[in-house]
Amino acid sequence: MIISCNKCHTRYKVKPELLKKNILKVRCSRCQHVFIIETDKKSPIDLDKNDIVSHAQIITICNQKGGVAKTSTCINLGAALSEQNKKVLLVDFDVLANLTLSLGYEKDVSFYQLVQAGQKNIDSVIKQYSKNLWLLPSNSDMNLFPKYYMQKNGFEFLLKNQLKKISENYDYILIDTPPSMEFFTLNALMAADSVIIPTQCEYFSMNGVKEVGKIINILEDKYKIKLPYHILISLFNPKSTAAKVILTQLNKQFSGKILKTIVEGGQ
Ligand SMILES: Nc1ncnc2c1ncn2[C@@H]1O[C@H](COP(=O)(O)OP(=O)(O)OP(=O)(O)O)[C@@H](O)[C@H]1O
Ligand SMILES: [Mg+2]
Incomplete structure (x- = not known):
């Protein structure tokens, strides 16, 4: 037992x-x-x-704002953890499959094939990228998920239920999500132990973070779960006064939730 x-x-x-x-x-x-x-x-x-019996820490990387480095965070965090000898599974849960393409894979199979074809073992679609790094790819067939599953009871647990079967094989599972808060991100949030919200230091991004925080609070209340989240400052330009001002505001507004690591980049 x-x-x-x-x-x-x-x-x-x-x-x-x-x-x-x-x-x-x-x-x-x-x-x-x-x-x-x-x-x-x-x-x-x-x-x-x-x-x-170890089970993976499942971290969802999300923000409904596009281009804030969700996919880049997923790849780089995954690569860093794998170099520290942790077994990491990256889950591409975005139909655009940027994560899959970035790692050099074809969009031949995805979570959709796994669920639709009723494959017994989730391992059959997982690709091993390096010694400690694996990928559950995405492809455009994933577009059909909302159509077929949105009306079904418990659609939000589809990913969680599949990951449960393989969680023991990994130390970390990182889920990349699209820039929206619908079917895929909802599934990714319900599967997660915690959340990273990457954001740029721009006015609209700040608003995006607030919205994600609100949705997480709603899910916590509705499903009686704890879903801790942290904010990752990405694409930060240290020469930009505006970016520094927004960073100060973010620190005030989300005290204790901003990760110490700041990723520089962008204009
Ligand atoms: N630290 C960085 N320095 C420079 N460029 C970066 C950095 N991080 C990400 N980028 C670039 O910024 C762009 C957006 O990054 P990414 O695709 O990871 O964002 P995303 O949030 O996943 O986007 P989407 O919402 O479209 O899925 C990409 O072209 C990426 O190469
Ligand atoms: Mg992306």
């Missing part, structure tokens, strides 16, 4: 013989939190690090 620590959510395989008791007191080897499942033992049983 698999149990999860109710503080840090690390999951463990528990030996079946331990579960024969009524209340089981266990201590998480990762965060040391003691919690109860079912046994009559008085002192906590130490959980073994070797029994940890």
Whole structure:
């Protein structure tokens, strides 16, 4: 049986013989939190690090504003993590397939083929780019998703349900999304443990961040979930006075949510 620590959510395989008791007191080897499942033992049983069932941290990169470096963030963050020996899956969840094309792949298969053809194993469409980096590609067939699925109950969990099957294979899953807040981004948000919102330091971008924050709050209320988000300043021009002013405003408005790393670029 698999149990999860109710503080840090690390999951463990528990030996079946331990579960024969009524209340089981266990201590998480990762965060040391003691919690109860079912046994009559008085002192906590130490959980073994070797029994940890790891699952990927799923990070969605989104902003309904276009051209703010969502795809670039996804690729570069993925590459950096993979160089640190983390196993990373990049998910291209944008029909334009910029992420797929950037990595040099044809738009031959996508998440659509996987779901429509009822392929049993999600691994059949995943491409291995390098030792620690994989891609779930996109293609224009993904355009059909909203048409066929938008009216179905639970359409927003389509990606989450598929990623659940493979999450144990990776340390991180990074999802790239289109510049809109509809079918694809909603699915990507529902699949995520956390969100990165890249933004330029421009007036309209600031407004875009506010809108994404609002949508995340609505989802948290509606689905009773926690979806922490952080803002990544991208395409920052340190010579621009306007950009510096907007950065100050963003820091005031989203105190504690702006990532320390600022990515320079653009005009
Ligand atoms: N740090 C940077 N320096 C210079 N150019 C950059 C930088 N980051 C991204 N770019 C360029 O900015 C453009 C937009 O980046 P990107 O495609 O990642 O944005 P996006 O938010 O994914 O766009 P879309 O909303 O269209 O999907 C691209 O041409 C990209 O190469
Ligand atoms: Mg993009």
